[in-house]
Amino acid sequence: MTVRRSRDVPSLVAKAREGDARSVARLISLVEDGDPALPEVAAAMAPSAGRARVVGLTGAPGVGKSTTTNELVRALRLAGHRIGVLAVDPSSPFTGGAILGDRIRMQDHTADPGVYIRSMSSRGQLGGLSAATPQAVRVLEGAGCDVILVETVGVGQAEVEIASLADTTLVLLAPGMGDAIQAVKAGVLEIADVFVINKADRPGADATHRDIQGMLALGGRGPGEWRPQVVRAVAVKNEGIDDVVAAIGKHRDWLESSGTLRKRREQRAAAEISALALGTLRGRMGDLRDGTVLPDLAARVAQGDLSPYAAAESLLAALGH
Amino acid sequence: MTVRRSRDVPSLVAKAREGDARSVARLISLVEDGDPALPEVAAAMAPSAGRARVVGLTGAPGVGKSTTTNELVRALRLAGHRIGVLAVDPSSPFTGGAILGDRIRMQDHTADPGVYIRSMSSRGQLGGLSAATPQAVRVLEGAGCDVILVETVGVGQAEVEIASLADTTLVLLAPGMGDAIQAVKAGVLEIADVFVINKADRPGADATHRDIQGMLALGGRGPGEWRPQVVRAVAVKNEGIDDVVAAIGKHRDWLESSGTLRKRREQRAAAEISALALGTLRGRMGDLRDGTVLPDLAARVAQGDLSPYAAAESLLAALGH
Numbered sequence: 253m254t255v256r257r258s259r260d261v262p263s264l265v266a267k268a269r270e271g272d273a274r275s276v277a278r279l280i281s282l283v284e285d286g287d288p289a290l291p292e293v294a295a296a297m298a299p300s301a302g303r304a305r306v307v308g309l310t311g312a313p314g315v316g317k318s319t320t321t322n323e324l325v326r327a328l329r330l331a332g333h334r335i336g337v338l339a340v341d342p343s344s345p346f347t348g349g350a351i352l353g354d355r356i357r358m359q360d361h362t363a364d365p366g367v368y369i370r371s372m373s374s375r376g377q378l379g380g381l382s383a384a385t386p387q388a389v390r391v392l393e394g395a396g397c398d399v400i401l402v403e404t405v406g407v408g409q410a411e412v413e414i415a416s417l418a419d420t421t422l423v424l425l426a427p428g429m430g431d432a433i434q435a436v437k438a439g440v441l442e443i444a445d446v447f448v449i450n451k452a453d454r455p456g457a458d459a460t461h462r463d464i465q466g467m468l469a470l471g472g473r474g475p476g477e478w479r480p481q482v483v484r485a486v487a488v489k490n491e492g493i494d495d496v497v498a499a500i501g502k503h504r505d506w507l508e509s510s511g512t513l514r515k516r517r518e519q520r521a522a523a524e525i526s527a528l529a530l531g532t533l534r535g536r537m538g539d540l541r542d543g544t545v546l547p548d549l550a551a552r553v554a555q556g557d558l559s560p561y562a563a564a565e566s567l568l569a570a571l572g573h
Numbered sequence: 574m575t576v577r578r579s580r581d582v583p584s585l586v587a588k589a590r591e592g593d594a595r596s597v598a599r600l601i602s603l604v605e606d607g608d609p610a611l612p613e614v615a616a617a618m619a620p621s622a623g624r625a626r627v628v629g630l631t632g633a634p635g636v637g638k639s640t641t642t643n644e645l646v647r648a649l650r651l652a653g654h655r656i657g658v659l660a661v662d663p664s665s666p667f668t669g670g671a672i673l674g675d676r677i678r679m680q681d682h683t684a685d686p687g688v689y690i691r692s693m694s695s696r697g698q699l700g701g702l703s704a705a706t707p708q709a710v711r712v713l714e715g716a717g718c719d720v721i722l723v724e725t726v727g728v729g730q731a732e733v734e735i736a737s738l739a740d741t742t743l744v745l746l747a748p749g750m751g752d753a754i755q756a757v758k759a760g761v762l763e764i765a766d767v768f769v770i771n772k773a774d775r776p777g778a779d780a781t782h783r784d785i786q787g788m789l790a791l792g793g794r795g796p797g798e799w800r801p802q803v804v805r806a807v808a809v810k811n812e813g814i815d816d817v818v819a820a821i822g823k824h825r826d827w828l829e830s831s832g833t834l835r836k837r838r839e840q841r842a843a844a845e846i847s848a849l850a851l852g853t854l855r856g857r858m859g860d861l862r863d864g865t866v867l868p869d870l871a872a873r874v875a876q877g878d879l880s881p882y883a884a885a886e887s888l889l890a891a892l893g894h
């Protein structure tokens with residue numbers, strides 16, 4: 253698209269700090285593209301680290317994530333917050349359809365200067381969305397957002413990783429979708445701080461509620477541990493949204509009073525650092541592909557003369573390990 | 574589940590080579606779990622490398638991948654092949670629903686000793702399915718399969734990677750799903766060797782066909798390059814399946830006569846070696862998490878004293894880079 257020069261970065265960062273939406277948008281594009289100027293952006297944004305509370309929303313397709321996000325934004329704006337929304341769609345390189353529909357529904361807030369809305373894809377960043385999303389969160393923090401909602405389609409490992417980057421993770425379910433049982437399979441119990449039973453005016457809401465309560469009872473939490481809240485909502489009618497906001501606030505209070513907030517944020521930083529380091533290593537491995545070491549090993553593996561594990565060891569030796 | 578001891582591996586491998594289905598199943602479980610005995614399994618299977626033709630099937634949910642796989646298995650069995658089917662579902666940790674339905678439809682062949690059917694998940698393997706799938710292919714090759722179908726849900730980067738591991742990649746589309754346009758977005762044109770327009774008895778099949786032909790015409794292939802075939806089918810009525818088999822055969826002939834087969838397999842081996850090496854590095858990074866280097870860096874990043882990029886550099890230095 254546009255030529256991006258490294259010398260633009262200080263001015264972009266300065267404007268983003270003043271809340272200029274276009275500069276925020278351009279900085280997040282740099283993040284998505286894995287621009288070489290990223291370390292500079294990250295260094296400039298580092299002092300704002302931890303200013304915003306990060307709320308993850310995840311759930312299977314069709315549970316009403318975007319409508320819920322939309323209503324949460326409305327409620328939080330009324331309470332005076334500046335809000336960033338990152339809609340993360342790891343599936344976009346192939347399908348892209350759902351997110352387009354979602355974006356249209358989110359248009360309610362696009363005229364509001366206190367809300368940044370951005371859908372993310374992993375088009376350039378080494379390490380994919382798991383690496384790009386925390387950097388985008390840092391940009392929004394630097395731009396003065398004090399609540400950042402990260403909405404992910406809850407269908408894979410990457411999304412679970414992204415959800416785990418949040419201070420508070422909401423897992424959305426809907427009655428009659430068999431989600432409660434799926435949630436157990438997926439280990440969602442471990443990442444959910446608040447369960448939102450959306451579309452709670454539909455048949456089966458009581459059964460879903462009972463299922464979750466039953467599973468939570470089996471979880472066996474110790475004293476002082478957070479017991480995930482279960483909230484019912486009908487986001488499309490703006491019902492129960494205040495209860496969701498209250499549950500997020502309650503969790504936030506617990507995070508701070510228990511010292512868990514600091515621990516979670518350090519874990520989040522550790523995951524972020526690891527993802528960036530792995531991205532760098534992946535890049536170096538790509539460079540080796542252009543040399544002769546990897547092609548030679550690959551030819552021997554393809555011929556059946558060498559096992560891929562033995563070849564991987566040789567490759568690591570060539571990388572200096 | 575069961576205790577797996579390293580000394581079981583030679584006997585499992587020997588039985589798998591004789592075609593014992595339970596031993597094949599246990600070896601693939603070792604692959605999924607990222608068992609420490611994997612390098613030994615891989616070394617034992619290495620001499621069989623390249624015996625099977627690997628056919629990838631991908632496409633958006635709802636295009637009829639499992640039905641098509643089922644009918645392809647039937648046709649290839651009639652032609653006397655031994656067949657392995659790997660149904661790869663990167664989304665299974667979270668949803669799992671779709672694949673369960675698919676497995677039921679695949680039951681047609683479970684009583685046939687010439688067909689191994691296995692759904693894969695990335696539960697243990699470092700590097701996820703991109704690392705595990707080629708190892709599972711090697712096990713099936715070692716067990717005497719000469720055709721291996723790898724079915725993936727075409728919704729993300731991982732699936733595109735897995736599809737690219739195949740000798741021949743089928744991309745399934747269905748009329749009226751807007752897939753043709755999505756396919757361009759996703760760079761599927763580059764990975765597709767054969768387009769299958771499934772559900773071709775539905776309205777819109779002609780339009781989808783024209784869209785694909787139009788896009789292929791724009792592709793600008795040189796002389797001697799493969800021009801992706803477009804085949805129509807109605808898998809649920811077993812119509813057009815022979816044409817799909819013929820297109821796969823035609824592609825196979827081209828792969829061999831052009832020397833591309835060897836090149837693709839070396840690329841596949843290179844991707845496999847890289848994925849294993851990255852998995853090892855990821856594991857070492859996880860070990861660092863238990864030490865003090867990463868936690869110290871993470872605390873400084875969380876406090877805003879250090880940028881995550883600078884921390885990633887320090888982490889790589891600690892890893893010996």
